[in-house]
Amino acid sequence: MSCKITGSVLPMSGSPGRVFIARLAGIAVFDPAGDQVGRVRDVVVALRLAPRPPRVLGLVVEVGPRRPVFLPITRVTVVEADAIVFDGRLNMRRFHKRESETLVIAEMLDRTVRFRASGEPVSVVDVAMEPTRTRDWLIGKVAVNRGRRGGRGRGLRRRGESLVVDFDAVEGFSAVEHGQGAAGLIAAFERMKPADLAGIVHELPEKRRTEVAVALDDERLADVLEELPEDDQVEILGKLEDDRAADVLEAMGPDDAADLLGELPTEQRERLLTLMEPRDAAPVRRLLTYADDSAGGLMTTDPVIVAPDATVAEALAQIRNPDLNPALAAQVYVCRPPTATPTGRYLGTVHFQRLLREPPPTLVSGIVDAELDPLRPTMSLAAVAMFLATYNLVAGAVVDEDGHLLGSVTIDDVLDHLLPEDWRETVMDASAEAPSDPEEEALRGGEGTR
Structure with a gap:
């Protein structure tokens, strides 16, 4: 689904064109046709010698699963509260931060800096970028918090003052800080899925x-x-x-x-x-x-387990748990008490689709699938993979020789072990085969000393 985006630069804090960067985290990025190409992950700036404010070089945009790319700020045409629009030109080379560059959300938020005039330490809550007459963007403002301090009169304590100051009113962004907090960064990405974070x-x-x-x-x-x-x-x-x-x-x-x-x-x-x-x-x-590449080593010990006298309604209530892995929610295992692994005797499996077809008061013991032989804990990874593929399953019960359910092997764990050992690093680190972008190179080259 696509949509057209119209509007002008986002006004913030009463100043037209001022954009507080932490608020950009996660917002959608659109091309001129209104098609979403990704979401903002961070903003890249080049710190410069005081009193010159940092220059904004561009945005880090995530355009696919874990693929950040660089979008030069010169190609951004519209910034709104819930969308950014660019001119349609985007180099798909994976973004790698250079030594002269700083990521605002990842590295500047939560930093302790000092007022240049008094030396008072304050914590950075956010920073704002502002456009110039030459169409550059500079970091012009810093939102800071003085922390807690004692109140007077009634003897109450209150939160310290939060205020927005000019960038040149503070110092300390270029120093290495040990013990820097991370509350601001975490807040900026609080809606991200764990895999993306x-x-x-x-x-x-x-x-x-x-x-x-x-x-x-x-x-x-x-x-x-x-x-x-x-x-x-x-x-x-x-x-x-x-x-x-x-x-x-x-x-x-x-x-x-x-x-x-x-x-x-x-x-x-x-x-x-x-x-x-x-x-x-x-x-x-x-x-x-268990061996890592056996059914016992692959399984989770927390599948959805119900007693024979449980109803369809009760089984559905358990798999509605939003924290449950989708593969685990695809079926329930029916076992005699105790229903914690290792359980009493394993009776069989009831798949999610079967639960949806039955009246809520129906007992699960009446619709259990007991024909399929379960996995054994010593079965090899290859045997488990063939079992799931043969029966078109996303998970399978693991049962010991005495008939007790030990756990369940899900397809995601099988894939995790079938893929090369470094597949996560490959997904996170692989670079796309894309040529250099002359405009990007010109924008990012030597900015630290301009």
């Missing part, structure tokens, strides 16, 4: 990557870790305190946590497992006993 985290410098990981809550960090290459996972987990690392592992799926722990030295792995809650550590320990 993982792409951004992967491309950050190691210092900034650690700061973002520390600032994310446990659930969000767990989701992002599951989408990162193994090297990034190990690096980030190693930068967390052990108690925090254990909490994040608890928030991950048991199969993903087991895969990550399997990459760690034995001593570190055992230390983290000991710090985890016993109910969370137990399934991870079981998974670690």
Whole structure:
């Protein structure tokens, strides 16, 4: 679906043409025909010697799954609250930040700078770009917060003052800062899917990557870790305190946590497992006993399980959980109590489509598919893949010799292991075969000293 975009440059804070950059994160980018080509990820600027404000070079636009490209600011024709329009020319070469360049959202937000006149430290909340008469864009304003301070009179504490100042009123953007926060960056990308945020985290410098990981809550960090290459996972987990690392592992799926722990030295792995809650550590320990490329090593121990006396309505209520992996939500497994893995006797599977065809009061035990033999935990990766392909399934039950359900293998985990080991890095790092863009090279070349 496409739409026509009309309008003029977005007015912000009462000043026509002023655009606060954090608000651009995630907004759609359209070509002149009104077709969406991607979304804004960041803004690229070149810091210059004071008192000259940074010059805006362009936008980082994500045009496909994890493919950021550079859009020169000279090609942007319209900036609106919910859309950016450019002239239609876009080089599909993957964006790589140069040493002379700075990413506003990834590197400037949350930075501690100082007022040039008083030396008072303040935290950067946002920065604003403004057009000039020559059609350049410069960073003209900085939104800062002085933090908390004590109130008077009633003895109350209040939030510090937030204010917008000229860029040349502060200093410190070019200095290396240790312990920089990440709240602003995270807020800018809070609506991103974990896989997309993982792409951004992967491309950050190691210092900034650690700061973002520390600032994310446990659930969000767990989701992002599951989408990162193994090297990034190990690096980030190693930068967390052990108690925090254990909490994040608890928030991950048991199969993903087991895969990550399997990459760690034995001593570190055992230390983290000991710090985890016993109910969370137990399934991870079981998974670690299986070979990585077996059904037992591939499975998750948290599929959707119902008792024989559950109704169709109750089964549907469980798979409506928005946090549930779509592959896991495609079927429920019917088992006698206990219904936590390893379960009582496995009776069979009821697929989502069958649930939709039956009246809500129907018992799942009456519609269970018991004809298909389940997977065994020792089955090889190739055998599991052939099983799913033969029966057109997105997941399969894993059952031991005594008939207890141990877990479920989903198609995404099979693909993860069938693809080359470095497939995540390839997706995140591969560059498109595109020629150099003379206008882009001219815009980005030598800007740090202009």
